Amino acid sequence: MVEPNAPVLLVAEDxxxxxxxxxxxxxxxxxxxxxxxxxxxxxxxxxLVSTDKGQPFLVLRPTTADLIRHLKRTTQIVYPxxxxxxxxxxxxxxxxxxxxxxxxxxxxxxAFARAVMPxxxxxxxxxxxxxxxLARRNLEQLxxxxxxxxKLRDIxxxxxxxxxxxxxxxxxxxxxxxxxxxxxxxxxxxxxxxxPTVNQVTALVAALQAGHFVDIRVExxxxxxxxxxxxxxxxxxxxxxxxxxxxxxxxxxxRYRLWGADSRTRRRAVEFGEAEEExxxx
Ligand SMILES: C[S@@+](CC[C@H](N)C(=O)[O-])C[C@H]1O[C@@H](n2cnc3c(N)ncnc32)[C@H](O)[C@@H]1O
Numbered sequence: 589m590v591e592p593n594a595p596v597l598l599v600a601e602d603x604x605x606x607x608x609x610x611x612x613x614x615x616x617x618x619x620x621x622x623x624x625x626x627x628x629x630x631x632x633x634x635x636l637v638s639t640d641k642g643q644p645f646l647v648l649r650p651t652t653a654d655l656i657r658h659l660k661r662t663t664q665i666v667y668p669x670x671x672x673x674x675x676x677x678x679x680x681x682x683x684x685x686x687x688x689x690x691x692x693x694x695x696x697x698x699a700f701a702r703a704v705m706p707x708x709x710x711x712x713x714x715x716x717x718x719x720x721x722l723a724r725r726n727l728e729q730l731x732x733x734x735x736x737x738x739k740l741r742d743i744x745x746x747x748x749x750x751x752x753x754x755x756x757x758x759x760x761x762x763x764x765x766x767x768x769x770x771x772x773x774x775x776x777x778x779x780x781x782x783x784p785t786v787n788q789v790t791a792l793v794a795a796l797q798a799g800h801f802v803d804i805r806v807e808x809x810x811x812x813x814x815x816x817x818x819x820x821x822x823x824x825x826x827x828x829x830x831x832x833x834x835x836x837x838x839x840x841x842x843r844y845r846l847w848g849a850d851s852r853t854r855r856r857a858v859e860f861g862e863a864e865e866e867x868x869x870x
Contacts, residue, residue: 590629590647595730597654598623598645607650607658609729618643652702656695659726663719665695666758666782667831669811675703677836678754678778682707686754687772689713689743689765694723696758698732705735711749715742747772757781762835763791770799773839782832789833801837802847808833 590596590610598606600620608616616623621641628637633649650658653668666674674696680686680703691697691714700710714720720740727733739748743765747755751774757765762781769779779801783789789806796804809831813824840847845862846854 590631590633592629595650595655596628597648597650597658599648600643600645605654605658606645607654652699655698655730659693659695659698660722661693661695662722663690663692665693666699667828668699669809670782670831670834671696671699673809673834674756674780674782675699677834678756678780680704680708680754684708684753685711685749685751686756687711687713687747687749687752687769688756688758690715690759691720691723691738692758693719694726696756697723697736698727698730700756701727701732701735705732708735710736711739711747711752712736713739713741713743713747715740743768750774752777754778754780761788761791763788763793763795766792766795766799766801770801770839775839775841777839779835779837779839781835783835784830784832786833789835792835796835796837797845800840800843802840802844804835804837806833806835 592610592612594610596608596610598608610625610629612625612629614625618639620643621639623637623639628647631647633647635647636644637647638644656665656668656671659665678686680700682704684704685708686700686704688697688700688710691712697710697712704710714723717740720738724738727736743759746768749772752772753774754777755769755773757769759765762783773779781792783792793804793806812827815822815824846857
């Protein structure tokens, strides 16, 4: 049932989608006419409503992916396909504590908050007040602020928290902030980052290898939409071909640089005397 002030996804006959809030006593004005929210509140999701000009709209419950796609934004957001995968790979569930930076418009924050609530926390860092203001508004509207601590700071200064379960960095040149992430993570904690270019990924991987990280992975997710016609089922003509590279790793209690390396890398390390470093740490 549509509750007062709930987010609602209205879908027009031509497929256009509008994410709105069902405000008691209020109305949505469009060139298709006026829709009174009191005619929508109390109805079940999946029903059809009409404006005063007779324009029909389907009333749907927005999913987390819909909320991200329709979020008011001034920054690039993490796409739902990447956000969903990150919730799995950063192992986020009720009670987990996670740091993310930067907050941006709060798109990823909302997916993380929904994963760790009600007992977990997202500590979200941002250095630009205007971005943080918008993210606060977005999260407040969705009732997610109780699960998020928004912090206004350049992450070069470090994080306040210690022993967190995961750190996610969506900032340029994330490689420069690996020491700060390492200091905040619990041993065994999970690290993730989204980087749009190969150059940034190279720098980040090098920084992780120089730190206390193993299991370093670089991945990319591609979603190819299909035209859902039973008679002419085929892929759509266009797709979003690139959003970003995902870099994932796990923190260890010290440096185990050669852990998981192939035998050639290990042989070369012995040859160049680098394996001794590892002995020291182990
Ligand atoms: C791409 S946006 C993040 C988008 C966000 N993940 C989302 O899904 O909505 C990157 C944000 O990081 C912030 N940022 C960049 N460098 C930073 C730093 N050193 N410390 C804190 N925030 C930073 C930027 O101001 C920007 O808002």
